[in-house]
Amino acid sequence: MIEARGHAAVGAANGTGFRYGIEHEAALLRPDGTFADFTNTRFEELQAIVDALPVYPADYPGLRIGDRGIKRKRWYVEGYERFGPRGEFLHCDPKGIEVRTPICISVADTAARLRSDHARLVRQAARHGFRVLAIGFNPVRRAYRIDPALNRWERRHRLLTPEDRTDHLHMTTYGPDLNLSWAELSPRQTIDAAAKLTFYSPYLVPFSFASPFFQGTLWEGLSVRTFVRTGPRPAALAFVASPDDLLATDPSLTQLARSEAEVGRIEFKAFDASGDFALYGELLTLLKGLILDQRLSGRRLTPDARLHRVSAIEGFHAPEIREAAEVVLRAAEEALGDPEDRQRLRRLWGRLRSRSCPAEGMRRRYLAGQEVAGLRRRPSAPTAGRDEASAGTAG
Numbered sequence: 001m002i003e004a005r006g007h008a009a010v011g012a013a014n015g016t017g018f019r020y021g022i023e024h025e026a027a028l029l030r031p032d033g034t035f036a037d038f039t040n041t042r043f044e045e046l047q048a049i050v051d052a053l054p055v056y057p058a059d060y061p062g063l064r065i066g067d068r069g070i071k072r073k074r075w076y077v078e079g080y081e082r083f084g085p086r087g088e089f090l091h092c093d094p095k096g097i098e099v100r101t102p103i104c105i106s107v108a109d110t111a112a113r114l115r116s117d118h119a120r121l122v123r124q125a126a127r128h129g130f131r132v133l134a135i136g137f138n139p140v141r142r143a144y145r146i147d148p149a150l151n152r153w154e155r156r157h158r159l160l161t162p163e164d165r166t167d168h169l170h171m172t173t174y175g176p177d178l179n180l181s182w183a184e185l186s187p188r189q190t191i192d193a194a195a196k197l198t199f200y201s202p203y204l205v206p207f208s209f210a211s212p213f214f215q216g217t218l219w220e221g222l223s224v225r226t227f228v229r230t231g232p233r234p235a236a237l238a239f240v241a242s243p244d245d246l247l248a249t250d251p252s253l254t255q256l257a258r259s260e261a262e263v264g265r266i267e268f269k270a271f272d273a274s275g276d277f278a279l280y281g282e283l284l285t286l287l288k289g290l291i292l293d294q295r296l297s298g299r300r301l302t303p304d305a306r307l308h309r310v311s312a313i314e315g316f317h318a319p320e321i322r323e324a325a326e327v328v329l330r331a332a333e334e335a336l337g338d339p340e341d342r343q344r345l346r347r348l349w350g351r352l353r354s355r356s357c358p359a360e361g362m363r364r365r366y367l368a369g370q371e372v373a374g375l376r377r378r379p380s381a382p383t384a385g386r387d388e389a390s391a392g393t394a395g
Contacts, residue, residue, distance in 0.1 A: 017183035031129035111281035136211030136225035136272030144171030194238035199298035201235035206315035221313035231305025289332025
């Protein structure tokens with residue numbers, strides 16, 4: 001059982017100086033109601049939506065644009081880029097559209113900014129015939145397969161890090177990167193905080209579970225995304241300024257910051273995508289509390305894949321997951337002094353006590369015959385099992 005021990009948590013007075021951001025991966029349905037992905041949608045179709053959205057010059061240099069300039073806005077098409085034998089860009093297989101907030105000084109501002117910018121995306125996508133939705137895993141595709149195989153140039157440039165080598169996995173998964181930094185942390189403390197979040201990740205992620213479908217039917221668990229992704233891919237990352245601070249782990253725990261604004265950032269990457277942006281605010285607050293906490297001693301450099309799979313199947317219905325989540329949530333609560341922060345955690349307590357997550361509502365609607373993420377229950381439809389989902393990790 002997870003225990004909190006040691007001296008009292010850091011007080012709220014030391015919780016100033018936090019900065020926040022959210023990167024939300026949005027999935028879409030095509031005009032005919034089918035799920036939009038790399039098999040039936042062109043990059044240009046989604047880019048037309050992004051082209052119609054505004055640029056906010058004041059966002060920069062806080063937001064990274066990237067080498068090819070695709071990330072010029074708060075919205076951009078996310079996908080898998082392919083290159084020719086001399087490194088010339090060929091095309092991008094699309095996955096969806098990412099919405100990202102500028103750097104914000106409060107959790108409430110961050111959630112409100114995402115809510116507003118997501119609403120802009122929904123309206124613009126509708127003008128192009130697309131419907132935006134939130135789900136953690138592609139409900140109809142087993143996996144993204146790199147076809148044709150990577151050429152020599154791509155192998156040399158795309159397989160440099162553990163994340164490069166598993167980059168194809170992100171093409172069927174949808175989630176948020178919940179970003180926060182605290183001016184009080186040294187590089188070593190930032191890395192330690194990411195290791196702490198990595199250790200406790202299996203007990204945090206059930207709050208967000210929202211991927212109960214696999215290959216067009218109901219899956220046996222609550223989060224295909226967690227089952228497939230977390231282990232091969234990181235739960236949390238720490239961005240550092242110096243190569244001397246990088247740790248050699250697989251998957252990575254540390255990355256070299258690509259801009260000054262990224263230095264000191266901690267990204268939690270293991271939650272499922274949600275359309276409930278208040279939940280994102282609650283989860284950001286939980287992460288803040290865990291960073292402030294000085295009692296929980298667990299640390300891991302890489303995620304516990306086995307425990308994440310237990311969590312993915314049963315969520316808070318598994319006693320070991322639920323009991324540990326109670327300890328973690330209590331520790332975060334005791335580390336926070338802001339009444340608004342504590343109010344957000346009270347809502348998480350309600351979710352934990354009811355053992356609920358978004359996936360369970362999706363399951364109920366599907367079983368009642370309602371359309372969910374472009375799927376509608378077929379009579380006597382089989383349930384996909386965990387072995388099938390595990391096979392879906394092949395790239």
